[in-house]
Amino acid sequence: MKPFDYVRAESREDALRADGRVIAGGTNLLDLMKLEVETPDRLIDVTRLDLREITRQENSLRIGALVSNADLAADETVRRDYPVLSRALLAGASAQLRNKATTGGNLMQRTRCPYFYDTTQPCNKREPGTGCQAMEGFNRILAILGTSDKCIATHPSDMAVAMRALDARVEIESPTGETRMLTLDEFYLLPGDTPEKETVLEPGELITAVHLPEPPKGKQAYRKVRDRASYAFALVSVGAVIDVQGGKIAAASLAFGGLGPRPWRNADVEEALVGETPSDAVFDKAADVLLADAKGFGANDFKIPLTRRVLKAVLSDLTGVSQ
Amino acid sequence: MTEHLKMDEVQPRLLDETGQGAITRPMDRPEGPLKVSGRATYAAEYKAANMAFGVMVRAGITKGGYSIDESSVKDMDGFLGVWTDHMIRNSAQGMMDTNPVQLGQRVQYLGQPIAVVAAETFEQARHIANRLKVDYSPEDGDVDPETASQVDQSVALDQGDLEQAMKDAEFTVDSTYTTKPHNSAPMEPHASLAEWDGEKLTLHGSYQMLKYNKNELADSLDMDADDIRILAPYVGGGFGSKLGIAAEAVGAAVAAKALKRPVRVVMSRQNVFEMVVRRTETRQRVRLAADKDGRLTGLGHDNRQSNLPDEGFSEPVTLATHFLYGGENRRYEQEVARVHRMAAGSVRAPGEAVGMLALENAMDELAETVGIDPIDLRVRNIPEIHPESGKQYSSRSLAQCLKEGAASFGWDQRKGPKERREGEWYVGMGVAAAARTNILMESKARVTLNPDGTALVETDMTDIGTGTYAILGQIAAEMLGLDPSKVTVDLGDTDLPAGSGSGGSWGAASAGSSVFLGAKAIRAKLAERLGCEPSALRLQDGMATGGNNRRPLAELMEGPIAEEGHIEPGDMSDEMQQAGYGAHFAEVAVNSVTGEVRVRRTLSAMAAGRILNEKTAASQVHGGMIWGIGTALHEAIEHDPRTGHVVNNDLAEYHVPVHLDVPQLDVMFIEERDDHANPMQVKGIGELGLAGAGAAVTNAIYNACGVRVRDYPATPDRIFPHL
Ligand SMILES: Cc1cc2nc3c(=O)[nH]c(=O)nc-3n(C[C@H](O)[C@H](O)[C@H](O)COP(=O)(O)OP(=O)(O)OC[C@H]3O[C@@H](n4cnc5c(N)ncnc54)[C@H](O)[C@@H]3O)c2cc1C
Ligand code: SF4
DSSP: OOOOEEEEOSSHHHHHHSOSEEESSOTTHHHHHHTTSSOOSEEEEOTTSSOOOEEEETTEEEEETTOBHHHHHHOHHHHHHOHHHHHHHHTSSOHHHHHHOBHHHHHHOOOOOTTTTOTTSOBTTTSTTSOBSSTTSOOTTSOSSSOOSSOOOOOOOSHHHHHHHTTOEEEEEOTTSOEEEEEHHHHBOOOTTOTTOOBSOOTTOEEEEEEEESOOSSEEEEEEEOSSSSSSOOSEEEEEEEEEETTEEEEEEEEEESSSSSOBOOHHHHHHHTTSOOOHHHHHHHHHHHHTTOOOOSTTTTHHHHHHHHHHHHHHHHHTOOO | OEEEEEEOSOOOOGGGTOOOOOSBSOOOOTTHHHHHTTOSOOGGGOOOTTOEEEEEEEOSSSSEEEEEEGGGTTTSTTEEEEEOTTOOSSOOOTTOOSOOOOOSSEEOSTTOEEEEEEESSHHHHHHHHHHOEEEEEEOOOOOOTTTOSOEEEEEEEEESOHHHHHHHOSEEEEEEEEEOOBOOOOSSOOEEEEEEETTEEEEEOOOSOHHHHHHHHHHHHTSOGGGEEEEOSOOSOOTTTTSSOOHHHHHHHHHHHHHTSOEEEEOOHHHHHHTSOBBOOEEEEEEEEEOTTSOEEEEEEEEEEEEOTTOOOOOOTTTTHHHHSOOSEEEEEEEEEEOSSSOBOOOSSTTHHHHHHHHHHHHHHHHHHHTSOHHHHHHHTOOSSOTTTOOEESSOOHHHHHHHHHHHHTGGGOOOTTSOEETTEEEEEEEEEEEEEOOOOOEEEEEEEOTTSOEEEEOSOOOSSSOHHHHHHHHHHHHHTOOGGGEEEEOSBTTSOOOOOSOTTOHHHHHHHHHHHHHHHHHHHHHHHHTSOGGGOEEETTEEEETTEEEEHHHHOSSOEEEEEEEEEOHHHHHEEOEEEEEEEEEEEEETTTOOEEEEEEEEEEEOBSOSBHHHHHHHHHHHHHHHHHHHHTOOOOBOTTTOOBSOOSTTTSOOOOGGGOOEEEEEEOOOOOTTTOTTOBOOOTTTTTTTHHHHHHHHHHHHHSOOOOBSSOOGGGTGGGO
16 A cells, blocks of 8 residues: 555545545545556545535435445335335445445445456556456456447446436535536446546545435336345346336336446436336337347356346336236 | 373273363353454564565566566655565465475465565565566466466276276266365465574464474575474464465565564455465266165265475375275266466365265266166265275264254255245255264373463464364363363464364364373372272362362372373374265255355254264354355356466455355254274364365256256356256
8 A cells, every 4th residue: 555645534625625535434535546557646535524414405315425325225215215225235345345435435335347457467447548458368357348449347336226226416616616417328428548547526626525416206116136145246236126007118217237337327228218118028129129239258158147047037027017 | 291192092981980060061162252352362463673675576477587676666655675585385285394485586386486575564565576676587388277388187096997887887977077266265364474593583473384384494594494494372373374385474584583673464365366376177077876676886086186296285186085985986086187286285174075066966967867866876885894995884873963953954855956036036955975084193292280270281383263262172171170261272373283284074072182182191190199099089079089088189289290291193004094974965946046045054963973063063064164165156266268367366256255145054963973083082164064065056957956056156047047
């Protein structure tokens, strides 16, 4: 671990003024610092800031950036109105980690690509221009959608998948005191030629909250497939909100984990479903749309057929159609 | 005085006569409270005045020469030094007793320890190790066992004519199975604190077999073993990875000597995944030839595995295959590919852990082919005498384990593939036999009985989380007629009489026998003082009875009586085929959408001679079954196809079972005595619980959904495409 300065921010102004790297729960950043994958000169501890509230606002639920994953999952409103989020959180990490992990930190966690973690290995995300060792290496857990020839990493969060399905927006405060609100698609970048840049967050900016809009109509589900029963990242996960009215799909919102460099959502998939009478064929069509551009890299090829199966099972469950 | 016994003949069942009731009962571990409250001191927790901190430096290339550039780090904060002297390539293999491979300035695998850095603080040392500039001259090297250019081939056995037997057979199985490499993943990482006093070295370490470790360390450092003392009173799991001296011990000793101050080196989790030993991957072909009733006429078991060049160890894949089932035509071939991956060595139940995955999977296939119940098939194939050596078997309750286990598990409720479905889940049951060779090793212990009715047991034997403290105390208590709470057990110090060490499931039987013998010698003295024959002596709750005399112990003793017990293996090991046996049962559910597998319940019916402590023995079986679940479902080291390095070198990506993967695990012991094993009639149980366990799980997967998993582990992607 490279020696670093430590600043404890007592106020938001403090945090925004201090020039350095934000640390919240530390469950991801500290691991990366020990391995010197991350080498910040200064850490700004934001855990004293007043960002731990979950507040009901007009038309939305505001989740402070420091709300722990455990508290968010247990929140009564979230469990009642946004069960997909509660389920996703509880499907992630372990109880100990969820107690420390924060909402902001979870959004900002880095990929679990094993080559990213090993400083003896080339990695465009860690050291731009060195190459991607995963592409022809062990890539079982890596992405099949949204990849580039520079990087095939996945974003590992479960929480963010559910938030994406719920049309959440990230509240960001800049050093000049301005606040902006971004959807997760606006917030996360695709790797393209610059896999080292994962979000639009500018240096000095702070995530202050996540906003969930009014609870959506319909049924919600989060389904995660993983190599062991708990405490493993998703091979494939689906966060879904489906509303069926009069035997037809009235609204659909689907986000996927384990597939792409950001929580994956494709409006065309939802379009393929809305207005249709739920059936196996309709679900297959939705899967076709989702997977049209999917590309495996050997060890992760299985994710393509697995995604289809999981998507169809989730849709069957939520629409009451038996496969 | 020393009571010495070479196990050349059957011994009387003294422990059935003693009657104190200290033995067999499920006594809690006496050191348990210390462990759960953090008061048991492990190697990495020792501190010494003026201690410096060391960190191992890992090689960044697969093969080639290297030199370190000290100037790149010498101005960094806290820097004390960096050394490459005496570096060992990997841990010593179990009972090697000499130094592991030392290469000088050469790398043979990515991740190899190539230097030790020392600094004033741990954080500084780790940072320096990260920043140290190493100049490499890389060379090409084989990393893939399937295509390696150097392959050592051997035919372990060629008896009769297997080819012909396969041709003539009514039913055959000819299947290939693969297993991935495994890591021991002990909870406590390897750690050493080295302190020199002139030429004398004291090492607080975390090791399984101290009498060998002392010699291995001495040889690695080119010094006299008599000048080394190793202390390892608590070891947080070993599973083979701490059988032999490891890099951090050598590194700590080298740095401490140069600095003239104590140095502590603790391996990181990543180091444990790379610098110690892994279990090799295997590719196994099993051939079974059977007559119309499913009786084996031929059995073939070939394997290909890998290791580093010049590494003597090979996984004894066919260990149990030799004696478990009959069949007169037999052939086993082995190939060891020489590759530049981290060293392969002993990981819990070397041989059976993977060999029985294949063998017991194949037996399930045969049962299916012949159309008889898998339990029936196994019982039919239990041979009268060893099918290769012709030896007699000692105690062998395999059939009982299978039958009584089946009855208790509800085996008669088993249906066929896809016949039992609950929602999305297919449910099924599987069985596998367990067998693990029983071994007796030389071991010494000193037992002291004090007039106040307390006793002391001393040996350099280790407790690696297995319950050695408990059972050695129970044995002494039983023999001396004391409550176990009156017995103190001192372990893990090379200044004490040399025990067997923990490994190969022989610890309880071997170290236990030495304690038994020491206590037996004390009994002889007490009998003499009481004026009776030793056979007439009864010791119970501090009272001695015999020859119409009944006296408190204190009255018979003027001072402490100390006796050494010394057990050695003898003719019984050679003349009799000795092994522990059992049967594992598993009920699993397979998700019809995703192929995810959840084990719902298991039962292990075990026969391992006399059980010394029903609780610690059951814990061993629980642990074995948990390992079985891991090997069946998710544990796999992944090597990079180009560099050979361990890609998933942490516990986030190397998936040992977590709580949710482990259901109710039931254990039943079949009452047994093994008169040929040792004077206590005990057999090893530490690895028996793992032997075959994973095959019960994959056989249950087949029974649930009709998918035969031959490539372990059975991750969802190996199942869902076939559903
Ligand atoms: C073994 C293991 C298993 C795991 N399994 C899962 C899993 O199954 N599913 C899953 O979703 N997650 C999993 N996680 C990841 C876990 O959810 C994240 O580590 C955690 O959410 C990160 O939150 P944190 O507060 O600890 O972040 P930190 O480690 O403190 O920070 C992470 C990053 O976020 C930045 N950051 C933090 N807060 C802010 C803010 N307010 N504004 C701007 N930037 C900020 C930091 O600068 C840093 O770059 C696992 C982690 C581990 C170690
Ligand atoms: S996939 Fe991305 S993170 Fe992984 S090695 Fe390639 S560039 Fe690095």
